[in-house]
Amino acid sequence: MNPVVEVLNVTREAAWLPWAVQYFFLIGLSVGCFLLTLPGFALGRPAWLRLARLALIGALVCGFAAPVALLADLHQPGRFWRFYAHPNLHSWMAWGAFFIPGYVGGLCLYAWAALRPGLAAAPARVSLLGRAWRLAALPWLPRMPRLLPLAAAWTTGFAALVLLYTGMEVMVVRARPLWNTPFLPVQFAVTALAGAIGLVLVLDRLLPPRDRGMEVALNRLLALSLAATLAVGGAWLATGLLGLDAAHAAALASVAGSPEWRFAALWAGLAAAVPAALALWRPAGTGWLSGLIALHAAWMFRWTVFIGGQTVPKSGAGFYAYHLPLGHDGLLGILGTGGLCLFLLIALTALLPWEAAGPARAAAPAAAPVAPAAPGRA
Amino acid sequence: MSVSRRSFFSGLSASLGGMVGAAEAATPELRAPAGGPRWGMVVDTARCIGCQACTVSCIMENAVPEDSFRTIVSTYEVREGDRAAMVMLPRLCNHCEEPPCIPVCPVGATYQRADGIVVVNADACVGCAYCVQACPYDARFINHETQKADKCTFCAHRVDAGLLPGCVESCVGGARIFGDLNDPGSTVSRLLAQNESKVLKPEMETGPRVFYLGLDDAFLGKVEAEPTLWHPSHGQEAQS
Ligand code: SF4
Ligand code: SF4
Numbered sequence: 001m002n003p004v005v006e007v008l009n010v011t012r013e014a015a016w017l018p019w020a021v022q023y024f025f026l027i028g029l030s031v032g033c034f035l036l037t038l039p040g041f042a043l044g045r046p047a048w049l050r051l052a053r054l055a056l057i058g059a060l061v062c063g064f065a066a067p068v069a070l071l072a073d074l075h076q077p078g079r080f081w082r083f084y085a086h087p088n089l090h091s092w093m094a095w096g097a098f099f100i101p102g103y104v105g106g107l108c109l110y111a112w113a114a115l116r117p118g119l120a121a122a123p124a125r126v127s128l129l130g131r132a133w134r135l136a137a138l139p140w141l142p143r144m145p146r147l148l149p150l151a152a153a154w155t156t157g158f159a160a161l162v163l164l165y166t167g168m169e170v171m172v173v174r175a176r177p178l179w180n181t182p183f184l185p186v187q188f189a190v191t192a193l194a195g196a197i198g199l200v201l202v203l204d205r206l207l208p209p210r211d212r213g214m215e216v217a218l219n220r221l222l223a224l225s226l227a228a229t230l231a232v233g234g235a236w237l238a239t240g241l242l243g244l245d246a247a248h249a250a251a252l253a254s255v256a257g258s259p260e261w262r263f264a265a266l267w268a269g270l271a272a273a274v275p276a277a278l279a280l281w282r283p284a285g286t287g288w289l290s291g292l293i294a295l296h297a298a299w300m301f302r303w304t305v306f307i308g309g310q311t312v313p314k315s316g317a318g319f320y321a322y323h324l325p326l327g328h329d330g331l332l333g334i335l336g337t338g339g340l341c342l343f344l345l346i347a348l349t350a351l352l353p354w355e356a357a358g359p360a361r362a363a364a365p366a367a368a369p370v371a372p373a374a375p376g377r378a
Numbered sequence: 379m380s381v382s383r384r385s386f387f388s389g390l391s392a393s394l395g396g397m398v399g400a401a402e403a404a405t406p407e408l409r410a411p412a413g414g415p416r417w418g419m420v421v422d423t424a425r426c427i428g429c430q431a432c433t434v435s436c437i438m439e440n441a442v443p444e445d446s447f448r449t450i451v452s453t454y455e456v457r458e459g460d461r462a463a464m465v466m467l468p469r470l471c472n473h474c475e476e477p478p479c480i481p482v483c484p485v486g487a488t489y490q491r492a493d494g495i496v497v498v499n500a501d502a503c504v505g506c507a508y509c510v511q512a513c514p515y516d517a518r519f520i521n522h523e524t525q526k527a528d529k530c531t532f533c534a535h536r537v538d539a540g541l542l543p544g545c546v547e548s549c550v551g552g553a554r555i556f557g558d559l560n561d562p563g564s565t566v567s568r569l570l571a572q573n574e575s576k577v578l579k580p581e582m583e584t585g586p587r588v589f590y591l592g593l594d595d596a597f598l599g600k601v602e603a604e605p606t607l608w609h610p611s612h613g614q615e616a617q618s
Contacts (some may be wrong), residue, residue, distance in 0.1 A: 002602065002603055002604045003456060003457045003458065004454050004455070004456050004457075004465075004596070004601065004602065004603035004604065005454065005455040005456075005457075005603060005604045006452070006453075006454055006601065006603040006604060006605055006606045007453040007454060007455050007464075007606065008428075008450075008451070008452065008453040008606060009450070009452045009453075009606050010447045010450045010452075010469075010516075012510075012516045012519055013519070013520075015507035015510040015511065015519065015520050016507055016511065073506075074504050074505050074506055075504075075505025075506075075507065075520050075525035075526065076503065076504045076505040076525050076526060079503075079504040079505075080504065082485045082502060082504050083484055083485060083504070086485045086486055086502060087484065087485065087486075088481070088483055088484055088485060088486040090481040090482075091481060091482050091483060091484040091508065092482075093482065093484040093506060093508050094484035094485070096484075097484065169508075172482070173482075173511050173512055174478060174512075174514065174582060175478065175511065175512055175513060175514035175515075175582070176511065179511075254600070310511075313516065313600065314513075314514055314515060314516040314600065315452070315469065315515060315516055315578070315599070315600055315601060316452070316516070316600070316601065316605070316606075317600075317601050317602065317603035317604065317605040317606070318603075318604075318605025318606070319605070
């Protein structure tokens with residue numbers, strides 16, 4: 001029995017709400033998806049075109065939904081303008097306020113450059129949407145073949161900055177030993193990539209025609225990224241277990257005694273190992289399942305870091321209890337972001353000629369059959 | 379609180395001299411050396427009886443919402459063989475010399491006054507709670523009514539008016555002693571010069587300006603203890 005009993009103390013609630021989990025999850029997925037578009041769009045690899053098109057949809061859906069979740073996590077969302085009016089540049093969060101629009105703006109430009117040939121090829125007489133597509137292609141502007149690679153370079157830069165700031169923002173919090181580790185930004189990045197691959201695999205199932213070759217290739221990539229996830233997690237664990245670093249050992253010690261945390265660790269390990277095994281064992285036909293589990297793993301990692309991390313008291317004994325509220329600060333917020341993503345997915349796939357997206361040369365043949373069909377679908 | 383009662387307590391505590399040392403803030407600007415005051419607190423844990431009068435007076439003085447606390451006296455029971463004793467640990471913002479809550483604030487809403495008091499400009503705070511995460515002492519929280527960061531201010535509004543922080547004024551045992559650390563003649567300075575003092579989590583290198591007398595090392599950081607069954611907390615009444 002512990003000789004010290006805490007008779008009276010205060011509980012501090014989680015101040016970063018599930019909205020933060022949603023934001024870090026979605027922005028990571030968006031960046032991961034964007035990176036997956038690069039071989040097909042920016043490097044012009046025809047074999048990667050379908051993957052790039054699906055990933056573009058994923059990047060846009062998550063890229064639009066993420067800032068909404070971020071704003072909702074502010075307890076005074078109407079004051080977000082202060083990030084721009086009075087930035088404190090010592091704060092990673094302040095930098096993030098500039099990186100996010102840089103990234104999302106770049107992504108929009110990149111998407112437009114990729115979609116433009118398809119938009120321009122729409123037969124104007126077919127429907128109102130067809131006319132809107134042609135207008136959206138801004139036909140009075142020159143062709144600008146270099147726009148796509150330039151937008152790709154800009155967005156890649158900001159995507160890297162987003163990955164950097166989201167990791168650093170959490171890593172610099174010395175007050176939370178679980179967060180204060182250089183492994184964290186790396187783990188955020190690799191789980192974001194694994195989640196993005198998972199999302200594309202799920203989209204491949206949702207948006208036919210399915211591409212077996214792509215599924216197999218993506219599943220291999222998924223297994224690789226999940227192996228990296230397990231390796232980074234293992235390295236963190238080893239650093240703590242072997243006492244290679246006092247801060248890591250303290251972080252591990254703060255949760256090692258808790259059955260809930262041990263269960264979470266086991267679950268996280270399985271959530272990475274199971275889809276990796278599935279992806280290697282049956283790379284064809286199981287993409288939607290391995291993809292869903294990988295998405296779950298990416299989300300759960302962030303949930304554990306943010307919500308779980310905040311249940312560890314900085315001074316008090318034991319753990320603070322966290323009960324997921326049912327309202328907008330809890331379940332409703334999580335479901336709401338899910339609903340927003342679903343809406344965006346339906347809207348974007350219905351309204352954009354995404355199946356014709358790509359560099360001008362690649363898009364031209366695909367645009368002809370796809371363009372007339374899409375307006376009819378809308 | 380009426381001026382006359384305040385004066386009475388100031389006079390009383392002044393007459394008690396070094397016992398309580400509460401008089402510094404009564405006329406801070408007169409006592410402060412040319413460089414200006416640097417406010418700090420010494421907590422003499424042996425004098426704290428765990429009555430939570432400070433906790434309550436802080437809530438009343440600062441309109442702290444229900445289930446939130448700017449200060450609280452953490453209370454522990456320590457057993458040694460067949461003997462048991464209580465340990466009282468009044469906690470509050472340490473008004474750190476190197477406060478990690480300030481650089482993280484994305485809009486500069488958290489800042490340190492020239493007299494060392496760390497405050498939040500409520501008009502600027504966006505409620506991002508980054509400072510709440512960065513404080514190693516769990517001294518901050520998001521106020522449910524204002525939706526902004528909230529914390530102990532050493533009762534800056536009272537100090538500016540020449541008064542003591544509410545918790546100091548109400549402390550039954552005289553355990554909380556407030557004063558100017560820049561003034562070598564102040565009671566806080568003298569207590570620190572004459573006694574061995576400790577700060578919480580020294581390894582965080584935050585330079586706390588709340589010092590503890592008579593506190594065992596086991597209580598400086600995250601306390602290894604059997605956790606409380608019930609914590610006061612907003613919206614979690616069901617647990618009780
Ligand atoms: S105790 Fe916490 S809130 Fe107070 S100054 Fe130090 S870091 Fe900031
Ligand atoms: S909650 Fe307010 S004071 Fe704290 S970091 Fe955010 S803006 Fe600054």
